[in-house]
Amino acid sequence: MVSSRGVRHDSMRARNLAVVLATIDRSGPHTRAALAERTGLTKTTVSSLVADLLEAGVVTESGAVRGGERGRPGVAVSMSGHRVAALGLEINIDYLAACVVDLTRAVRLRRVRPSRNRDSDPAEILEGLRDLVKEVAAEAEAEGLRLAGAALAVPGTVEDGVLRSAPHLGWRDVRVAGLVDLPVDAVSVKIDPFEIDNEANLAALGELWFGSREPDFLYVSGEIGIGAGLVVEGRVFRGTFGLAGELGHVVVVPDGPACRCGGRGCLEVYAGQDALLGELSSVGELVARLEAGDGRALEACEVAGHALGVALTSAVHLLDPGRIVLGGIFAPLYRWLERPVSEGLRARLAQMRGRPPALVVSATGGDAAVLGAAGLIVQQILAEPARLLGL
Amino acid sequence: MVSSRGVRHDSMRARNLAVVLATIDRSGPHTRAALAERTGLTKTTVSSLVADLLEAGVVTESGAVRGGERGRPGVAVSMSGHRVAALGLEINIDYLAACVVDLTRAVRLRRVRPSRNRDSDPAEILEGLRDLVKEVAAEAEAEGLRLAGAALAVPGTVEDGVLRSAPHLGWRDVRVAGLVDLPVDAVSVKIDPFEIDNEANLAALGELWFGSREPDFLYVSGEIGIGAGLVVEGRVFRGTFGLAGELGHVVVVPDGPACRCGGRGCLEVYAGQDALLGELSSVGELVARLEAGDGRALEACEVAGHALGVALTSAVHLLDPGRIVLGGIFAPLYRWLERPVSEGLRARLAQMRGRPPALVVSATGGDAAVLGAAGLIVQQILAEPARLLGL
CATH class of the missing domain: 1.10.10.10 (Winged helix-like DNA-binding domain superfamily/Winged helix DNA-binding domain)
Incomplete structure (x- = not known):
């Protein structure tokens, strides 16, 4: 343009x-x-x-x-890693997280705090986030670091700085920016003090800057919800309203079981955390069962892998990613998902594409989104250092 | 960057x-x-x-x-509409087309020539295209217009100026650029003399520059194959390898009928021209049957519309388009497709998005791709006028 x-x-x-x-x-x-x-x-x-x-x-x-x-x-x-730094924050369904990253992209601090955020009151949870920020900011200051900005990852859709809808949190239209009292020197530091984005987009950026560093991939974020962040030439593709990448609601079976989104047969119904865990209480427990060769656990991974293969076929045809990175809970389950997913992709894509995009496991694990949030601020400083000087 | x-x-x-x-x-x-x-x-x-x-x-x-x-x-x-102009070309499955557009984006010439291109020899068809170019270039010259470049729309995937695969033409890895001897004054005119792109991408640009002029939409090109071109803020989204937008192979029913792509239950199986026409020989004939209330014709549109609703739901979740524009053969069939498609979108998307993207019919009709091809060259001239001056 x-x-x-x-x-x-x-x-x-x-x-x-x-x-x-x-x-x-x-x-x-x-x-x-x-x-x-x-x-x-x-x-x-x-x-x-x-x-x-x-x-x-x-x-x-x-x-x-x-x-x-x-x-x-x-x-x-x-x-310089000595003076200017960025704060990454994350609200997810069962935890709050924070990290501080300096301009050399070294991770200086990380904190994760369990928190029951499902169907919660935003004000209460944001109070908890504020406490976490205060604690982390004080530690950063003690190391001589000045926080030049913060970004927050949320499990929902974001438009113009407003969390529009986070169904698992039960939040709608929450303006998070004003609620966190970030102790940033806003007079001398002209970087936007607060950014908020979808956790899948920020996890994709976390993978880009702190994981594989490949510039082209689709990051698949398996959590209670399933999201995806497409990175093309080092940039996240966001669509028209910033709502792109809702992989969890790609249709796998048009007349399948009802999904909480109002649709039917969405990927999340087959491969979301609730579907995978069934009556188990944690991913760790599921992994233990899988390692023990438990039939029901193996069947759940087979069903999820098959559904992922179908939904990712549609995603490859529409988005044309360089590779596919399985992250979030799909990372510890990769051993069991890899075969059904890649078989599905190969069977459906081989003739049109020669080779389907490579399927790999995330290099960043559960930290991807909070690291991506901090990395986003580092990137803003690099793009406009003049703003730090008040130019 | x-x-x-x-x-x-x-x-x-x-x-x-x-x-x-x-x-x-x-x-x-x-x-x-x-x-x-x-x-x-x-x-x-x-x-x-x-x-x-x-x-x-x-x-x-x-x-x-x-x-x-x-x-x-x-x-x-x-x-100025008097001197510099652009040549748009199209090879499709049953015709060749050319148009000349001047810098005011006025369409100065249009030619469509029927041609049996299905499973054809590229050299033979390109010979026909060369004749068409000569004829159109001579007419343009007679009007005092200098062709500053040409772009070609093809029904297949394009990478680095090479037509990689056009399954309905039966072409693979055809380098079209060298075959058309475009009478462009290549010494004084430094604009790239030849561009080649997928017809759905160029049709989307045709809709942008010569149709609705809205900057954000997903153009759905219904032909023998089904493609789509996503336009975000006036630019086509191409993905990593330029292969994005293959809507025709989004999975509608995972264990549905085999598709020529090697997959199963793809959108094309339910809503491609062959599926819609059945034993009829043209879209005109289908429209006549629909107008007469023919049960089989109406059922074919109902099935196609339902499948489009499912595939477009997945596309909306992944691509987040501003609106959906039905073009190609879906334009004359819009009266019969509109209800099942929009019902499907509403039922599956309403809860997550408030309102699904508006569904509209294309304003450019069958000319979208060839106009988009010419428009692409106009855009290149606008972006780099210095190249016309040899700067």
């Missing part, structure tokens, strides 16, 4: 700050001379931009000496 | 040419003074940019006088 404004000097400086920072982030420490060569900017411009980035605390002079492309030694500039 | 290069002067000029041209294209004729106000560029810069655009033949001084925002009269600069 061509912008309707011409390029002018001030926006050029902001953009060039981002160009220099992206270069350091992607290809490691560089001297100022090497940065000039890589970006095509003059050395004087690069020096001035680096001075700004040092002031903002997003880069550091590592002291390490490294030859530029012309062989001259110099001080290397690298991403 | 932040580019790895800084912004420099020469790329700035190319970009500003596009900014000025986009402003004229979007909001009509403007004086140079008004263009300067709208774009934030200086009047001197705008005058020099307009001189280049006049030389390239993409704008014209209409002679019409119109006050700038400061009230000063001046010569209005508008898009």
Whole structure:
């Protein structure tokens, strides 16, 4: 899309700050001379931009000496993990989680707190989240980290910063942003202090930044609900209203059992956590039964795997993902799901696609969404470092 | 995505040419003074940019006088329909088509030629296409139009300019680009002389630029095969390998009848042209039977509409389209499909989405793909007018 404004000097400086920072982030420490060569900017411009980035605390002079492309030694500039950091938060059906990630994407803190959130009062749960934030923020401050923003993962649909519907929480139209009193220095820190997004989208980003780092995949989030986040060239595809990726309600059997969504025969009816567990109380218990060769547990995985194969066939035809990553509770169950799912994909897709997309297990486990939330803020800082400087 | 290069002067000029041209294209004729106000560029810069655009033949001084925002009269600069034009081409299963569209998006020429392309020899069909191109190019030249590029719509999957697979044509891995000898002045015209894409994607763009002009929708192309093109904010979503939108092979009934794709119970089995027509020989004949109240014809539409409702439910959950546009043969059958399709969508989606996306009939009819092909070239010229000037 061509912008309707011409390029002018001030926006050029902001953009060039981002160009220099992206270069350091992607290809490691560089001297100022090497940065000039890589970006095509003059050395004087690069020096001035680096001075700004040092002031903002997003880069550091590592002291390490490294030859530029012309062989001259110099001080290397690298991403700083010492000052600016991002807060990731998650409300899920049976827990609250928080993590702090610095600009080198090192995970500095993680906290998970069990919480009975099913059919809950938002105000009460958000009070619990506020306590968790206070605790984590204090710990981050004690390590000298300044939280430049926070993002929250929720098990539901989000539109314009509002949690529209989280059926398992029993929440509708909850504006979470105003409720969490994030101790961010909002005057000097101009990054948006709060983002909220669907847990499957953020888990997909968690997988991208902290897991496999592959740029193209469909992340399948198996929880009580089943969601999916499609990443194409490193970006989440969100659809028109931000509601894309509702894999759990793809139709598997048109006249199948009723689903809580009002439809029939949706994937969730066959492969959601409730269907998989039956009368068992935890995924750990299911895994124990599977390892013991329990017939009912094996049959539940077979049914879920078959349904996943059908729904993912439709998803591959419509979304064209690079690969399929099974995450959430599907990760510990992967050993038993892998065969029925990949058999289904092969049988239905082989003729049209040569090879169906590879099926793999998530590398991030249960932390994907909360890590993705923090990573989203890191990404915003990288995209617009000028905002940290008030430009 | 932040580019790895800084912004420099020469790329700035190319970009500003596009900014000025986009402003004229979007909001009509403007004086140079008004263009300067709208774009934030200086009047001197705008005058020099307009001189280049006049030389390239993409704008014209209409002679019409119109006050700038400061009230000063001046010569209005508008898009030119007189010199530069784009060629749209289509190979479908039973016809070849061509059209010429000028930069004001006026359709200057259209030609459709019946052709038996099912299970055909590519070389033979492309020879026919070459004849059609020669004829149309000569007519365009006689009108003083210079073809700045061509795009071709094909009923199959395309990757890197190669038609990978068009099962109804019986074609595999055909490189069409080299076979059509397009009489484009390739030395002075630096626009890519040839683009090739899937007919559903191009039909979606045809609907965008020549039909409803809504920026967000899923275009459903009913032909012998069924495809879909998702448009989000005016852009086609293509997936990772350019294979997204294969709606025809979304699973409707997992153990349904075998489909030619190797799967079972795909949408095409229930709602493709062959399923709808049965023993009838044309869509016109089917419409006549439907109008006469023929039971078998009505039943075929009921089955197709039900299957479309199921497949589109899955598509809405995964793709999140703004609206659903039924095109191709579904347009003349819309009267009979509308009720079963929208009933299916409502029953399955109402609870999760409040209202399912609106279901509407295509405004472009059978011409959507060939118009979209020409429109794609117009869009390329608008995005990079500098290339016409050899910048």
